[in-house]
Amino acid sequence: MDLMGMVNQAIASQDTEADGGLIGSILGNLNNAPVENNKIGGIASNLQGVLQAKGQGNAGGLMNVLQTVAATGAVEQLLANEQISAIAQRVGADPAMVKSVTPLIAQFLVKGSNARGGGLLQKVLSGEVDLGQMAGLIGMANKFL
Numbered sequence: 001m002d003l004m005g006m007v008n009q010a011i012a013s014q015d016t017e018a019d020g021g022l023i024g025s026i027l028g029n030l031n032n033a034p035v036e037n038n039k040i041g042g043i044a045s046n047l048q049g050v051l052q053a054k055g056q057g058n059a060g061g062l063m064n065v066l067q068t069v070a071a072t073g074a075v076e077q078l079l080a081n082e083q084i085s086a087i088a089q090r091v092g093a094d095p096a097m098v099k100s101v102t103p104l105i106a107q108f109l110v111k112g113s114n115a116r117g118g119g120l121l122q123k124v125l126s127g128e129v130d131l132g133q134m135a136g137l138i139g140m141a142n143k144f145l
Contacts, residue, residue, distance in 0.1 A: 006129055010112045010120035017111050026111065030104045030135070035097040038136070042091035043101050045132030048124055050083060051109075055125045059117025063110070066121070070107035075099045078106070105131065 010016065033040060055062040068077050075084065079102065088095040112120030123129040 006123055007112065007120060007134065010123060010129075013114070013119050015114040016119050017114075026104060026108050030101070030108070033097070033101050033104060035093055035101060039091050039093045039097070040101055041132045041135040043087060043093065043098055044105055044135040045130070046087040046090060047079075047102060047105055048131040050079060051121075051131075052125055052127070054078075055117070055121075059121060059125060060115070062125075063113060063115060063117045063121060066106045066110050069103050070110045073099075073103045075102045078102065105135075 030040065035043070051062065054065070065077050068074055075098075079087070079098075084095050084098050087093075088098045091098075109121050109124060113122070117125075120129065124131055
């Protein structure tokens with residue numbers, strides 16, 4: 001199964017909050033974020049490393065954090081200031097851009113997952129879905145829309 005197939009499968013799972021229209025609006029917001037698509041991919045990749053470190057054996061707790069970040073934009077719940085700066089420096093983006101993109105990525109993960117941390121989040125934590133590639137695909141798809 002290809003990457004988009006896995007994401008669609010996670011989204012279609014009965015106990016997730018996602019539907020096609022909702023995910024479409026999140027992806028639209030991601031595409032309208034004030035940062036180039038290739039940098040969104042870099043931010044997403046770096047964020048995946050942070051999620052994997054935080055999610056070891058506690059996907060449910062991580063899901064609560066992601067829900068807070070997605071709902072309020074309180075990125076500090078997930079990333080310390082030095083992590084935001086480090087990601088920005090590695091990707092060549094402004095820290096404000098890292099802060100604006102992170103809640104959208106959190107929203108994407110929350111909506112494609114369930115309260116137990118299953119679905120899309122689990123695939124990201126296991127490395128089965130690469131968030132950076134996912135963001136790259138979103139950028140490519142945007143060119144054809």
